[in-house]
Amino acid sequence: xxxxxxxxxxxxxxxxxxxxxxxxxxxxxxxxxxxxxxxxxxxxxxxxxxxxxxxxxxxxxxxxxxxxxxxxxxxxxxxxxxxxxxxxxxxxxxxxxxxxxxxxxxxxxxxxxxxxxxxxxxxxxxxxxxxxxx
Amino acid sequence: xxxxxxxxxxxxxxxxxxxxxxxxxxxxxxxxxxxxxxxxxxxxxxxxxxxxxxxxxxxxxxxxxxxxxxxxxxxxxxxxxxxxxxxxxxxxxxxxxxxxxxxxxxxxxxxxxxxxxxxxxxxxxxxxxxxxxx
Numbered sequence: 001x002x003x004x005x006x007x008x009x010x011x012x013x014x015x016x017x018x019x020x021x022x023x024x025x026x027x028x029x030x031x032x033x034x035x036x037x038x039x040x041x042x043x044x045x046x047x048x049x050x051x052x053x054x055x056x057x058x059x060x061x062x063x064x065x066x067x068x069x070x071x072x073x074x075x076x077x078x079x080x081x082x083x084x085x086x087x088x089x090x091x092x093x094x095x096x097x098x099x100x101x102x103x104x105x106x107x108x109x110x111x112x113x114x115x116x117x118x119x120x121x122x123x124x125x126x127x128x129x130x131x132x133x134x
Numbered sequence: 135x136x137x138x139x140x141x142x143x144x145x146x147x148x149x150x151x152x153x154x155x156x157x158x159x160x161x162x163x164x165x166x167x168x169x170x171x172x173x174x175x176x177x178x179x180x181x182x183x184x185x186x187x188x189x190x191x192x193x194x195x196x197x198x199x200x201x202x203x204x205x206x207x208x209x210x211x212x213x214x215x216x217x218x219x220x221x222x223x224x225x226x227x228x229x230x231x232x233x234x235x236x237x238x239x240x241x242x243x244x245x246x247x248x249x250x251x252x253x254x255x256x257x258x259x260x261x262x263x264x265x266x267x268x
Contacts, residue, residue, distance in 0.1 A: 001161035004184040008142055008214060012259045021258055025231045026216075027135035048216070050138045050184045055259075074260035077211035080142060082160075082182070097159045124155055125146045125189075126208035 001090055003083035006112075006132050007045070007052040011065045011078040015042060015057040018075070022046045022055065036111055040064050043111060054081075054111075079118070079128035087115045087133035099123045107133070135224055137217035140246075140266050141179075141186040145199045145212040149176060149191040152209070156180045156189065170245055174198050177245060188215075188245075213252070213262035221249045221267035233257045241267070 012018035015033065022044075023030045031045040040063035046053035056078060058066050068078055084090040087107050095101065100120035110116030110132055119129040146152040149167065156178075157164045165179040174197035180187035190212060192200050202212055218224040221241050229235065234254035244250030244266055253263040 002156075002180075002182060005139070005142065005182055005187075008139065010259055010261055018259055022136075025228065025233055026258075027227075046136075048136060048139055053139075053214075072260055074256055076255075076260035077214070080187075080211070093161075094159065099159055121210075122208055124160075125144055125152055126206055126210035127144055 001084060001093065003085065003134070005051045006081040006083045006130075006134070007054045008080055009054040009056050009078045009130075010075060011056045011068050011072070012075040013057075013069055013073060015044065015055065018055045018057070019044060022053070028053075035059055039111055041111075079130050081116075081130040081132050083134045084131050085133070087117060087131055090131055090133075091117055094119065135218060135227065137219065137268070139185045140215040140217045140264075140268070141188045142214055143188040143190050143212045143264075144209060145190045145202050145206070146209040147191075147203055147207060149178065149189065152189045152191070153178060156187070162187075169193055173245055175245075213264050215250075215264040215266050217268045218265050219267070221251060221265055224265055225251055228253065 022028045029047045033042055033044050035042050040059055042057045042059045044055040056065050100123055102118040107115035107117050115133045117131045121128045156162045163181045167178050169176050174193050176191045176193045178189040190199050234257055236252040241249035241251050249267045251265045255262045
């Protein structure tokens with residue numbers, strides 16, 4: 001079922017510091033900042049040869065990453081996004097296997113404009129998993 | 135400086151459950167278990183088209199991942215490993231930029247038989263980073 005790692009998301013408490021860490025200290029290529037008000041985040045992508053790191057910073061009130069940052073004030077790895085061919089087939093197989101999907105189980109349009117779902121971290125080794133149909 | 139994401143490591147409290155999650159529920163290809171007593175872990179690799187996930191389980195007393203699991207009893211993302219061409223060049227550039235290297239600053243031989251270093255999570259957005267010379 002699992003395809004490529006589309007990205008690894010890191011929630012960050014300070015986007016200037018995050019851009020300096022990845023762009024200058026670690027010498028990686030960064031995208032411009034992108035505000036995604038419908039997702040409650042500002043994102044910067046770190047382009048690596050085989051995948052991306054997504055730096056996530058809260059945007060607006062009630063950002064979905066704020067509680068994570070409250071618990072992890074230095075920031076930290078927030079989720080892994082795996083690609084799947086067909087998100088409905090993947091969802092139905094996971095539900096049949098007893099795994100829990102966050103929200104109402106209907107795919108949403110994610111930050112890349114493609115259908116995504118999030119899986120319950122307690123069913124997957126404490127790791128928040130995003131599935132993205134590509 | 136940063137090359138490919140070599141692997142994303144997930145610390146797991148139960149290796150049977152972890153193998154079932156990734157091998158059966160998520161339908162990914164798993165390596166056989168590998169005991170690495172010199173690193174205090176048993177590892178299983180999840181092979182994905184563009185990178186690997188490394189499932190880490192404590193081996194023996196004083197495993198370096200035990201305190202992480204004490205704090206995160208469900209498991210969780212433990213570190214990201216980025217590839218670099220020359221680990222000593224990378225280290226010296228990072229030190230010159232004020233970043234902290236864990237341990238004595240000398241590369242060790244990592245789980246893949248190649249020189250590795252770990253960077254201080256507080257200098258990198260709460261994320262433990264492993265650099266591996268490939």
